[in-house]
Amino acid sequence: MTKKFSLTPYLFLIPALVVIAVFVVYPIFAVLYYSFTDYSIVTPPVWVGLKNYTWLIHDTIFWRSLAHSFVYLLVTPILIVLSVLLAIVVNRKLPGIHLYRALFFIPVISGSIAVGIAWRLMLDTNGIINAILLSVGILKEPMQWLAEPALTLPFCMALTIWLGVGYYMMIFLAGLQNIPEELYDAAMLDGCNSWQKHRFVTIPGLRPQITFVAVISSLAALQVFNEVFTLTGGLGGLLQSAYTVVFYLWQQAFRLSHAGKASAIAMVLLAITLAFSIFNIRLLEKGTEAD
Amino acid sequence: MRTKLLTLLLLVSVLVTGCATATTQAPAASSIPPTPETIVITSAPQTIVKTVISEVMVTPTPLPNPEAVIQGVEPNAVIKFWTFWLSPTFDQYIKDTIARFNQAYPGVTVNWEDHQATFQDDLKASFAAGNAPDAINLSVSEGWVSDYASQGLLLPLDDKVPQNVKDLYFPGLWNEQLIDGVNYQFPWYQGINVYLINHQIYDQTGLTIDDFPKNWTDLPALCATIKEKTGTLCDIRLTVNDLISQMVYEGNVKPISDDGKSFTFDSADAVAWLQQYVDMVKAGTVDKTVLVTDQDRVGLDLFTSGKAAFYATGPNLIREVRANNPGLYGYLGVVPAPVGKSGVIGKGLMSISINAQTKFPNASIALAQFFTNPKSMLEFSKIVSIYPSTPDSYTDLFFSAAPVAIEDSAKPFAMDAISKYADIVPTIPHKADVNAIVLKHVQDALFNNVPAQQAFTDAVTEANKLLP
Numbered sequence: 001m002t003k004k005f006s007l008t009p010y011l012f013l014i015p016a017l018v019v020i021a022v023f024v025v026y027p028i029f030a031v032l033y034y035s036f037t038d039y040s041i042v043t044p045p046v047w048v049g050l051k052n053y054t055w056l057i058h059d060t061i062f063w064r065s066l067a068h069s070f071v072y073l074l075v076t077p078i079l080i081v082l083s084v085l086l087a088i089v090v091n092r093k094l095p096g097i098h099l100y101r102a103l104f105f106i107p108v109i110s111g112s113i114a115v116g117i118a119w120r121l122m123l124d125t126n127g128i129i130n131a132i133l134l135s136v137g138i139l140k141e142p143m144q145w146l147a148e149p150a151l152t153l154p155f156c157m158a159l160t161i162w163l164g165v166g167y168y169m170m171i172f173l174a175g176l177q178n179i180p181e182e183l184y185d186a187a188m189l190d191g192c193n194s195w196q197k198h199r200f201v202t203i204p205g206l207r208p209q210i211t212f213v214a215v216i217s218s219l220a221a222l223q224v225f226n227e228v229f230t231l232t233g234g235l236g237g238l239l240q241s242a243y244t245v246v247f248y249l250w251q252q253a254f255r256l257s258h259a260g261k262a263s264a265i266a267m268v269l270l271a272i273t274l275a276f277s278i279f280n281i282r283l284l285e286k287g288t289e290a291d
Numbered sequence: 292m293r294t295k296l297l298t299l300l301l302l303v304s305v306l307v308t309g310c311a312t313a314t315t316q317a318p319a320a321s322s323i324p325p326t327p328e329t330i331v332i333t334s335a336p337q338t339i340v341k342t343v344i345s346e347v348m349v350t351p352t353p354l355p356n357p358e359a360v361i362q363g364v365e366p367n368a369v370i371k372f373w374t375f376w377l378s379p380t381f382d383q384y385i386k387d388t389i390a391r392f393n394q395a396y397p398g399v400t401v402n403w404e405d406h407q408a409t410f411q412d413d414l415k416a417s418f419a420a421g422n423a424p425d426a427i428n429l430s431v432s433e434g435w436v437s438d439y440a441s442q443g444l445l446l447p448l449d450d451k452v453p454q455n456v457k458d459l460y461f462p463g464l465w466n467e468q469l470i471d472g473v474n475y476q477f478p479w480y481q482g483i484n485v486y487l488i489n490h491q492i493y494d495q496t497g498l499t500i501d502d503f504p505k506n507w508t509d510l511p512a513l514c515a516t517i518k519e520k521t522g523t524l525c526d527i528r529l530t531v532n533d534l535i536s537q538m539v540y541e542g543n544v545k546p547i548s549d550d551g552k553s554f555t556f557d558s559a560d561a562v563a564w565l566q567q568y569v570d571m572v573k574a575g576t577v578d579k580t581v582l583v584t585d586q587d588r589v590g591l592d593l594f595t596s597g598k599a600a601f602y603a604t605g606p607n608l609i610r611e612v613r614a615n616n617p618g619l620y621g622y623l624g625v626v627p628a629p630v631g632k633s634g635v636i637g638k639g640l641m642s643i644s645i646n647a648q649t650k651f652p653n654a655s656i657a658l659a660q661f662f663t664n665p666k667s668m669l670e671f672s673k674i675v676s677i678y679p680s681t682p683d684s685y686t687d688l689f690f691s692a693a694p695v696a697i698e699d700s701a702k703p704f705a706m707d708a709i710s711k712y713a714d715i716v717p718t719i720p721h722k723a724d725v726n727a728i729v730l731k732h733v734q735d736a737l738f739n740n741v742p743a744q745q746a747f748t749d750a751v752t753e754a755n756k757l758l759p
Contacts, residue, residue, distance in 0.1 A: 042418035043442055061731075125524065125578060126598045141522070147579035149738065233584045235531070238738045240731070254412055256723050 028270070035263035041253070045260065052264035061240055062265065065248040068153055069222050072244060075160050076218045080210060083165050087172035088198065101173070105166040112163055116230025119159050120146065123231075146231060149241035156227045156242050163227075164220070168213050175209035176202065211284040215277055222273050225250060245269050358664055359395040360456050361657035368654035369400040370425040373414070375641070377428075378405035380610075384674055392661045399654045411435070418444055423646050425655040429476065431639040431714075434533045434722060436468045439644070440475040441722070446645035446652060447473045456660060464639045464680045467714030476642035477663040478680035480671055481709050482605030483701040484637045487612070488624035492600040496520045500624050503601075507541050507631040511567060514576035517600045524578040526599035528590040529568065531583055534729045536716045538564045540638075541631035547717055554725070554754045557747040560632070565736055565743040572737045583734065595619065603628055605640070606676035609698045625700040627708075638714045639680070678705045721757045728753045 035052055037045035056062050090101050107115060122128050123145040130142040145151055179201065187197045203210075225246045228236060236243045236251065243251075245265060253262035377385060389401045404424070406413045417423040423444070429435040439445050449457075457465055464478035488500060496516050504510055514525035530537045538544040538556060542564025546556045571577045578599075581590045587604075594602035595612050597619045606625065613620045630636055643659035645652060661667060668679030669687050676698040679685065685706040694702050701708070719725055732750035735741040741749075 040442065041415045042439075042444055125580075126593075126596070144579050147738075233580065233586055233589050235583055235585060238579065238583065239734050254415070256727055257415065 031263045031266050033263075034260055035267045037260045037263075039260040039263070040257040041259045042257065048260065052261050055261060056264050056268065061243060062245075062248060064240055065243040065245050068243055069224070069245045071153065072157060072160075072221045072224055073218055075157050075164075075221050076214060079161055079164055079168055079217050080213055082161065083168035083213070084172050084203075084206065084210075086165060086169040087176055088202065090169070091173055091176045101170075104169055107163050107165075108167040110163075112159075112226040113230055115163055116159060116227055119155070120231055120233070123155065147238055149237060149239045152232060152237035152242040156224070156231055159227045159231060160221065160224060164217065168217065171209050171213060172206055175206045179205035207284070211281065214284060215280050218276060218280060219273055222246075222269065222276065245272075356395040358391070358661060358666060359657070360453070360664075361396075361653060361660055362453075363653045364396050364399060364657050365651045365654050366398050367400075368398070368651035369402065370649070370651050370655050370658060372401055372403045372426045372428075372658060373410075373424040374403065374405045374428040375410050375430065376405070376407045378407075381671075381674070384671060388662060388667050388670070391667075392658060395661065396654065396657050399651075399657070401658060421648075423648070425646050425649040425651060426659045427644050427646065428479065429642055429644050431468050431476065431478075431642050432533075433530075434468075434536065436476045436642055436644055437470060437718070438723065440468070440470045440473075441718075444647055445475040446647045446649065446655075447475060448477070448645070448656070449474050451652065451656060452660070459665060459681050459683065460663070461680060461682060461710050461712070463711065463713040464709070467639050467712070468642075469714075470718060476644045477659045478639050479641040479643050479663050480607075480668065480677035481680055481712070482607060482640040483678055483705055483708055484603065484628035485606055485625050485701055486601045486603050486628055487594060487609065488601050488626060489594065489597060489599060489619060490622040490624055491597065491619070492517070492521050492523055493624070496600075500626055503626045504629045505627075507629045508567065510629060511571050511574070511576070514571055515574060518574070518576040521600065523598060523600060525571070525576055526581055526590050526593050526602045527571075527577050528581055528587065528603070529583055529733070531585045531730050532726060533722075534726055534733060535719055535722070536638075539716045540633050540635060543632035543634075547719060551718075551720065552758060554751045554758075556729070557744070557751040561747050562743045564632075565733060565747065568733075569736050569743055579738070582737070583730075606698050606701050609676065620697075623697050625697060627701075627704075633715060635711070635713055635715050636708060637712050639712055640677075676701070678709055680709070682706065682710070721754075724757055725754045 034045055036047060036049060038048045038051070039045035086104060090097055090104065124130075125142045125144050129145065130139065133139040134142060146155065183201045183205070184197055187201050192200060223246050224244050228242045228244055228247045229250075232242050236247050246269070249262045249265040249269070252258045252265065372389075374385065385403055385405075389403060392401065393399065414423065414427065427439075427445075429439065436445070460478050464481070465474060467478075468474075468476060486503065488503070493500075497520065498513075498516070504513055510525070510527070514527075517523060517525060535546050535556065538561055539546060542560050544556055544558060544561040544564055547554050568577075568582070572579060572582070578593065581593055584590065590602055591604060591608060591611060593599050594604075595615050597616060609620075609623065609625075612623065628636070643662055645655045645659060649655045663680060665679065665681040665683035668681050669684040669689065671677060672679055672684065673689055678701070684690070690702055690706065692702075694700050729750050732741070732746040732753075735749075736743045736746035
């Protein structure tokens with residue numbers, strides 16, 4: 001028996017497809033085209049073939065930025081561990097627990113630019129961090145924290161973690177509340193201690209959320225910009241110490257007006273994030289099947 | 292009954308008087324020439340009609356508005372005007388000036404927008420989208436005029452502006468930022484390069500305001516003293532988006548060969564210029580984050596927070612200090628900026644340029660010229676400590692009066708200083724790219740122990756690859 005074709009579902013899909021076509025598909029193809037041009041944004045693009053990609057291969061700052069972006073991926077496992085721990089902590093029926101959940105979520109709704117500026121002020125030579133360290137005698141004179149190339153990227157990563165942990169905690173909290181209580185009861189009857197209950201019940205139960213968080217947080221880490229921009233005052237750190245791929249892309253496009261080169265960087269980033277996402281999902285799905 | 296009659300008479304007389312007044316003050320709508328019986332005394336923009344012999348009232352034709360100096364303004368032109376960071380503080384001034392402009396050039400509609408931190412991004416996007424503003428407020432000191440003009444986006448003005456109008460401006464300002472010998476900007480408001488002093492910190496050094504360095508080369512010694520006596524760092528900023536210009540003014544560096552075929556900023560002058568900053572960084576006497584930030588606000592904020600002894604800025608930004616830290620305002624001092632090795636004390640600050648693709652070039656030129664004319668400049672100067680680009684503005688008593696507020700400290704010497712402003716930086720091909728290369732290597736010297744000579748040799752080698 002042949003199934004009758006129905007147009008109705010496709011009609012329902014049209015609005016979403018139009019939005020995706022306009023705001024996702026078209027920009028991707030436009031950027032692909034611009035990546036083969038010399039384009040200064042304000043003047044029409046001129047076709048240059050593979051010149052931008054050749055430049056990219058030989059550009060040391062691009063490779064440094066790419067390396068920084070991969071280092072930035074370290075925020076993903078840290079975020080997962082911290083937010084799972086926090087979710088477990090706040091997944092209790094205690095008086096005032098909603099207040100704690102709200103407090104942990106505040107950085108998420110504060111906005112990365114505002115938080116970045118606040119962190120910048122705290123890390124300033126005359127900021128509160130120096131004031132505390134000087135008052136307890138750890139420092140003898142104030143440090144210029146954000147002027148230390150070795151510290152700039154770690155500070156940006158710390159900011160990302162601080163900003164994101166509350167959001168991911170909420171995702172894990174939702175996951176925790178979906179784990180049947182009976183599983184914990186069974187584990188207890190089997191003699192599991194507290195750690196073993198989490199090891200054998202909580203973590204496997206959270207695997208879908210862990211997959212989701214791993215993918216979205218690593219993609220966010222590869223595309224980090226706001227934290228770098230605000231903490232370094234738009235400079236990217238002394239000696240390009242906090243340059244990431246997206247920061248370098250922005251600098252090429254909007255500071256140097258090389259939209260063609262920026263588009264080439266964007267295409268490389270697209271390929272990396274695509275490959276990374278597929279790898280990430282496959283790896284975690286494999287783990288799910290093994291369970 | 293008698294009261295009613297009196298009231299009626301009073302009402303009629305008021306109505307008659309009102310109608311007569313309205314007739315006298317009505318704008319000239321027709322072109323009836325004045326009769327011999329009527330003498331018209333014009334004191335623009337008001338017209339007074341004095342009747343001498345007969346009682347005949349004639350609608351007068353006003354003389355041309357003396358501020359309407361641009362001919363051929365397109366009728367019913369609608370022009371878009373963008374300013375940089377002037378709203379909301381100067382909304383009233385801008386609106387009033389546009390209203391005066393409308394009196395001088397009736398029929399032109401001006402749509403004004405103020406853009407702030409995203410000005411450059413917005414402007415580039417608007418050029419890309421083909422809806423860029425007709426008249427644009429661009430910074431001369433940050434090199435925006437040369438950037439946009441060299442890409443063919445701005446209208447050349449030399450052959451479109453009459454000589455008598457060009458003569459309204461200081462020649463040094465009209466002729467700065469020339470691209471291949473052509474001017475693309477009306478010089479607008481200017482700043483006097485001064486250093487704001489925070490006496491709360493500065494006085495702890497035991498120095499007086501008269502001891503402040505007169506030459507740029509004396510700054511390192513002052514910073515060392517400040518660090519030693521007060522424990523604070525110097526709030527000095529490199530112009531990271533235009534280091535080439537900074538080394539030319541401060542270090543008298545020749546950046547490019549006369550034939551334009553090779554860069555020459557690896558000379559002994561350039562190395563000496565960079566070495567001065569390297570020495571300050573090594574001595575730990577400057578705030579490193581401020582030194583290389585591309586945002587002037589970062590340095591200004593540090594000063595405004597009361598944590599720096601001095602900062603190079605313009606008197607116009609004293610209002611920021613007063614608004615954000617009134618407690619510091621009473622401790623402010625102002626000194627002229629130290630002069631660099633070039634001996635040139637500065638260059639222009641702000642300008643208004645015209646979009647090369649504007650549909651209404653004459654109306655746009657008229658607007659740019661109107662905002663930068665002596666009267667508009669003078670009015671602007673009265674509400675904020677900026678300085679006109681037009682010598683005539685300085686003949687007003689406002690500039691000859693003795694300064695009262697700290698913001699006015701530069702008034703007595705402003706005209707002399709601004710008349711000497713000049714752009715001594717030659718045209719630099721691929722300027723933004725060259726500056727990015729220079730910044731990278733300057734950072735290597737400042738923070739990575741690369742010798743200054745090596746840094747500039749590398750920078751010149753890299754920059755020369757951009758030349759044909």
